[in-house]
Amino acid sequence: MPNIAHTYYPQQGLLVVLGAGESGVGAAVLGKEKGFEVFVSDRGAIGESYRKELESEGIVFEELQHTESKILKADIVVKSPGIPEQAPLVQQLKKMGIPVISEIEFAAQYTEARLYCITGSNGKSTTTMLTYYMLKQGGVNVGLAGNIGKSFARQVARSDFDVYVLEISSFMLDDMYRFRADIAVILNITPDHLDRYNHSMEAYVASKFRIIQNQTENDYFIYCADDPETAKGLERFATKALHLPFSQQDEVAAGAYLDSNRNIVINIPNKETFTMNIEELSLQGKHNVYNNMASGLIAKAQELRNQTMKESMGSYVNIAHRLEHVACIGGVNYINDSKATNVNSVWYALESFSPDIILIMGGVDKGNDYEMLRDLVKAKVKAIVCIGKDTVRIHESFEEDTDVIVNSSSMQEAVEMASHLAKKGDTVLLSPACASFDWFRNYEERGDKFKEAVMAL
Structure with missing residues (x-):
């Protein structure tokens, strides 16, 4: 239907x-x-x-x-x-x-495909791509759309998929009213785009929770039980869908959790239990454990074989501009995380790497509160190289937390500075926390310029 x-x-x-x-x-x-x-x-x-x-x-x-x-x-x-x-x-x-x-709402009228919809402030693209990859590996006739790839409407017009994995932003959700997700996923909710929501976190949370509207008891709602804003939202917004929380802190009866041996355990009623050690995941870092849990729950709801899930979660290669390994030059690793346009994304990036990090950040500041980064910057970042026009707040926020903060006049100069500050074993990480529109057309161009500058070293 x-x-x-x-x-x-x-x-x-x-x-x-x-x-x-x-x-x-x-x-x-x-x-x-x-x-x-x-x-x-x-x-x-x-x-x-x-x-x-x-x-x-x-x-x-x-x-x-x-x-x-x-x-x-x-x-x-x-x-x-x-x-x-x-x-x-x-x-x-x-x-x-x-x-x-929205285009999503319009196109949904004309397809009988199952719709697996993923939203969240961070990790949407990775989780969407991983889910798509896993389902494709499992032989599902699956399309990829939403905030990524070819538009959903174009694919409904030109293709004939049984399932769509849709990356859905809050801006899309704002224009969706009758749409129903067979599987709805909220990965996390952290302050982002608040200028669009009258600087109201409650309004932004309400936008994210629109993803569960119109769900029935035959649908699934997957969410992070460890995320405080999602937990608060659960008190305000109800759905008849089967709740499947995922957590790294607590064991859950139905959903996904991390056991004492560092295994992801996925349990859905009437389906085979799945377990996989996090050391075997191709995407490492705490945030990627969450992303794999969410994708794994979708795959298990789709009744993919455990072996297919394991192979997919162990072989998936991350998308461009999201913690993308560019090169190792002179023992220094260069990482392109240009898609990190908010503070929370940078937190996830810093959490993924060991000290010592030379962090390249800056651009168009969206009213960022850098406080949540201070402990990680103190512990892991040996230098910050600023790009873009809004550098004053970066200096003010971190001048006591790291030894070196310098400004650059171009991406090429930023990469050259970072390479001089780095020594063997260090990581140069582009993770801007800001929009890119001062120096670049978009985050993709920013990431491409970073990669060009690295390869020119």
């Missing part, structure tokens, strides 16, 4: 898509296929490949503006997750009673 009743949203008429990135163009392609008149509007410039695709599909579009007279005639609007709820145009559409939904 489809995850949203087909008749809930208009099934014909004018579909307006706001934003012509991967999700917007995917929604436009699916809308055209389902018989809508489609109009795509982007306030910015549309990328060359997306413009060509819209032209070849015969889809009407505009860029560098929003023509309100046309947009306000919509029967339904699919909005890019980057456009905030508070935008005047969005407010106007809602006032007129025109449904404004």
Whole structure:
């Protein structure tokens, strides 16, 4: 059965898509296929490949503006997750009673595939990719979408998968109302994007918990029992789904936990128990034990064989820009963690490596509170090399916790400085804690420039 009743949203008429990135163009392609008149509007410039695709599909579009007279005639609007709820145009559409939904919500109407949905402040991409890899290794006809890869809508239009693993951000969840996840996962909730939520942690937690809305007793809800914000959220938000907590602190009857021999134990009612020692995992570090627990619970719910799970969890190679090993030069390891755009991600990165670390960090500060990093910086970081425009708060936060803090004027200079500060056995870690938009287009370009600079040493 489809995850949203087909008749809930208009099934014909004018579909307006706001934003012509991967999700917007995917929604436009699916809308055209389902018989809508489609109009795509982007306030910015549309990328060359997306413009060509819209032209070849015969889809009407505009860029560098929003023509309100046309947009306000919509029967339904699919909005890019980057456009905030508070935008005047969005407010106007809602006032007129025109449904404004996410691409995920729109596409879910047109598939009967099972949807395994993963959210969290940190670890989403790794857990999503690991889950996808594991299911694929197990012979499942599985697609990968959401905040990663090709858009969900495009795949619903062009492919025929039995299962989708979806990485879901809070911005996507904000525009999802009738969507139902067969398996919903909340990995953790730490302060991030609070500027989008009126600086209210409660509002951000509520957004994350939208992932469990509409779940039934036949569905699964997987979450970290050790995460304080998730624990508080459980008191506010209920679901009929079977709860499967995972924990490294306590044994759980149904779910996943770490036993006294450092084995991950996964127990789901009426399914074979799974155990694997954490030393055998390809992804090391405390945070990756959590990621493997979450992925393992999904795989076990899907009834994958224990042997397949073990082989997958032992052989998976991490995604680019997330604790990615770049090179070992002169006995110094260089690690690209450019995807670490918040403080909590940097905490996980520092926790993963032994002393001594030369930490490259900085960029566009999103109102970061660096306090949670101080103990790890004291214990593990011998020097900090700052990149980007917002360096004052990094200096203020860590001047008493590490011997050296220096500024750089480019990524190349930052890497050269770090290489001079490092000696054999050290780790040079790019883990910025900040957005990248001052020096780079995105975190991928930042990570690529880091890798180029390392290989030029």
